[in-house]
Amino acid sequence: MDKKSLKRIRKSRILIFALLIGSAFSACRSNNFYKAPKVSAFRGGELPAPPGMVYVPSGTILYKSSLDSGNVGKNISLSAFFIDETEVTNKQYRAFVNWVADSIAVTDYLNDDQYFLDVTGEEIGERQINWDRVKKVSPLWKSNDPSIQERLAPMIVMKGSRRALNEDVVKYRFSYLKSQGNLEKEYVTDTVSVMPVEDIWSKDFPNSQLMSMDANYFTHESFDYYPVVGVTWRQARAYTDWRGKELMATLMKNSYLSGYQLTFSLPTEAQWQYAAEGKLDPRDTIPGTRLTIDGENGKEKLAVNYKQGEGTYSRDGATFTVPVKSYIPNAFGIYNMAGNVAEWTLDAYSPSAIAFVNDLNPVLLYDADPEDSDALKRKVVRGGSWKDNGEQLNSETRNYVVDYEPHSYIGFRCVMSAFEMPTSQSKTRRY
Template identity: 75%
Template sequence: MIGFCALSSIFGLAACKSNSAIYKAPSVKAARASHLLAPPGMVYIPSGTILFKGSLDSSNVGKNVSVSAFFMDETEVTNKQYREFINWVADSIAVTDYLHDEQFFLDQVGENGQKRINWSKVKKHSPLWKSSDPGIQERLAPMLEMKRNKRALNPNLIRYNFSYLKAGLGTKKKDVSENVSVIPAEDMWTKDFPNAQLAFLDANYFTHSSFDYYPVVGVTWRQARAFTDWRGKEMAATILKGSYLSGYQLSLSLPTEAQWQYAASGKLDPRDTITGARMTIDGKEGKKKLAVNFKQGEGTYSQDGATFTMPVKSYMPNSFGIYNMAGNVSEWTLDAYSPSAPMFVNDLNPALLYDANPQDGDFLRRKVVRGGSWKDNGEQLNDDTRNYSVDYEPHSYIGFRCVMSAFELPTDQSKTRK
C-alpha cells in the first residue's frame, strides 16, 4: 500500500512533515486543581446552574439557566479601593489640565498623539491634590472646593471618560463614550433617613480612614460601571501583566443578575444559603449569634453586631469564598430590571441589557439590585429575591462588586478515554 505522504509527493502536494503536526490534537486531561488561581481580591466561580425567577410569587416557577466560569470579588468594593480610583482620576486631570509639568510625562506619545503620563513619577506624589507643595497647591486650586472647612475635590470636574458598547432596545448596539463624575454622594445618609441622626456618617463615612474597609456606598450605577472599567485597565497593566492571564483579552464589569445569584447561592454546599444553617454562628454557652447584617424587626438593627454597615470581611464567606452576599449592602448588577426578564432572556449566561438615555423615564433606567442590606428585613436576603433602583440614584445601602470572565477547567468527566 502506498503511504499518504508518498501519494502527496507523486501528486506534488505540500510536504507531509510540515503539515501533519497541526492535526495531532493533544488528549484532554483532568485539571489537577478544581479552581483557577484568581487575581488578588477575587475568587474563582466554576460554571453552574440556578433556578432563575422573576419574583417570589409562588405561581412564578422560573426556569433553569447556566452561567459560565468567572472570577468575582470576594468582598464588596471598599471605601479605600474607591478612593484610589478617585485619586487616579484626579491625578490624571491635575497632570494634563493644570500642572503641565514635563516630569510627569513620558518621552513617547500615545496612539492619539497625546503625551502619556509617567505614573511611576506621579505615584510618588499622589494624590497630587493633597500635595503640600505651595506651587502645586496654587495651580490645582481650580480643581478644589471647601467642604466642612477642608479642601475637597470639585465633583463637577473629577470625571472619568470611558467607552463601551451601548445596548439599546432589541439587538441594537453601538460604541459610545461616556464622561462620568466619580465622586460619591456623601450626604445620602441623611437624605435616605432624614429623621435619623446620621450626619456623623455624612461627614466621615467615605473620607475617614477608620471606614477604609467598609463597603463604599453613595455610588450610582454609572459610577460603579466606571470603576469596573478603570479597575480592569489597571489590572491588565499591572497585576495581570506577566501572569498566566496576560495573553487574554479580559475586562471587569458589574456581575450580571444570574452571575450574582449563582455566586450568592454557594452551590458547592447546598446548606450554605441564607435559608440554611449558616445564618447564625455558635456563640458562648451554646447560644446562636446572627451572622448576617440586616434589620431583624421594627426598630431592631443591633442584634447582628452593628446598626448600619460593617467591614467587608465580617462574619464568614460562603462556599465559594465570598463575603456578605446577603446583607451589609445591596449590590448593583449589570442588568436592566423587568419583572418578567427571566422568562425571555437566554438560558446560557442570561443578561437583560439596556443603557438608558438621559431623557428616558425612570421605568427604563431601573437596574437590578440584589442581596438586601443592613436596613432590609430577612425576606430581602434570599439569593433569588429581586429588587431595583434607578441608575442615577445613590443610596446609603447600595454598593457593588466586580466580576471578570474565566475559562473552565477540564474535569475528569471530559478527559480523553481510550
C-alpha cells in the same frame, strides 16, 4: 530479461514506495500532526484568581423571582467567571477617585513635564502620564506645595474646614457598547462624575442625626474596609471599567492570563444569584438559619448584617454596615452576598425579564438616554442590606433603583470573564 524477473522488480518497487509512504505518515505522527493538543490539566480544578477575586465554575441554577407570584422559574446555565470575594471597599473606591483626580491634575492644570513619559521621535496622540512618578506624590490634590495648591484650586471645594474634590471637575471618561433593545449596538463615550455622595446617610435618613457618618464614612481610614456606598449604577460601571484596565496593565503581563482579552463589569443578576447560592459550611452554621456558633462561648450569634425587626438593627454586631470580610464566606469563598449592602447588577429591570432572557448567560441590557423616562433607567439590585428585613436577603429577591440614584445601603462588586476548566468527565482514555 524474462517475465518473472520483471514481476519481481515491480513488486520490489511497490514495496519500497509503500515503505516510504508509511515512513512519511510515521513522521507526521511522531511530530504530533494528528494528535489533539494536550490540555494543561484535566483535574477539574480552579483557575488562579486575580487578587481579591474567586473563581466560580460553570453551573446551572433555577432562575426565578420572588416578586413574580406563582413563577416556577427556569433552569439556566452560566459559564465560569471570577467575582470579587467582597464588596468594593471605601479604600478601593478612593484609589479610583484619586487616580481620576491625578489624571485631571496632570493633564488639565499642572502640565508639568516631570509627570509625563519622555517620547522620542514623533509624538502620536496625547502625552502619556508617568504613573510611576505620579504615584510617589499621589494624591496630588492633597499636596502641601503652595504652587500646586494654587494651580489645582478649580478642583477643590471647601466642606466646612475640610478641602474636598469638586465633583463637577473630577470625572472619568470611558467607552462602552451601548445597548437599547433591538436597536443596533454602537460604541459610545460616557463621562461620569466619580465622587460618591458623602452626605448620603443624612439624605436617606433625614431625622436620624447621621452627620458624623456623612463626615467620616468615605474619608476616614477607620472605614477603609467597609463597603463603599453613595455610588450610582453609572459610577459603579465606571469603576469596573477602570479596574479592568488597571488589572490588564499590571497583572496580565506576567501571569497565565497574558495575551487574553478579558472584560470587567458588574455581575449580571444571574451571575449574582448563582454566586450567592453557594451554601454555607454546615460545620459553622445551623441549617435553615442565619446563625453561627461562637467558638469562644458556644452560643448562637447572627452571621449576616440586616434589620432583625422594627427598630432592631444591632443584634448582628453593628447598627450600620460592617467590614466586608465580616462573618464567614459561602462555599465559593464569597463574603456578604446577603445583607451588609445591597448590590448593583448589570441588568436593566423588567418584572418579566426572567421569562424571556436566554437560558445561557442571561442578561437584560438597556442603556437609557438622559431624556428617557425613569422606567427605562431602572437597574436590578440584589441581596438586601443592613436596613432591610430578612425577606429581602433571599437570593431570589429582586428590587430596582434608577441608575442615577445613590443610597447609603447600596454598594457593588465586580466580575471578570474566565475560562472553563475541563473536568474529569471530558477526559479521554488517551489521557
